[in-house]
Amino acid sequence: MVIHAPFFILALVLLWFPRRLMRFGAPVLKRKKRARGAGEFRERRESGDPRVDFRREFRKPRNYFDLLRGIAGGLALVGGHGIAPSVSAGSDDPSAHWLVLGVQAAVLL
Numbered sequence: 001m002v003i004h005a006p007f008f009i010l011a012l013v014l015l016w017f018p019r020r021l022m023r024f025g026a027p028v029l030k031r032k033k034r035a036r037g038a039g040e041f042r043e044r045r046e047s048g049d050p051r052v053d054f055r056r057e058f059r060k061p062r063n064y065f066d067l068l069r070g071i072a073g074g075l076a077l078v079g080g081h082g083i084a085p086s087v088s089a090g091s092d093d094p095s096a097h098w099l100v101l102g103v104q105a106a107v108l109l
Helices: 005-016 019-023 054-058 061-078 094-108
Strands: none
Touching (some): 005 061, 019 061, 061 094
16 A cells, blocks of 8 residues: 555545634635614524525525535545546455545545
8 A cells, every 4th residue: 555645634624624723714805794674584594493595595605615525525534537546456366455545535535
């Protein structure tokens, strides 16, 4: 089994970075809240409401950053599109291929 350390460390950092830490920091652009007119009616949500508001979630840049972070970490670990995998089998032994698959699955899970 061959491990390319820089790509493997990059994959670990990208994939295991806590998503909660992306919430901290100053917002770059603050939006001004505008008053809702008579034509705009939105349902008021109570505190602790478990429903997901898809319009709100698709507007958050943090979600797109998290998606790109996961894609980059997966490509660094598994490889693809011309990118060499960070963990690969050094020989044609079938047990080495299963070991590589196990290591990749453990990191991804």
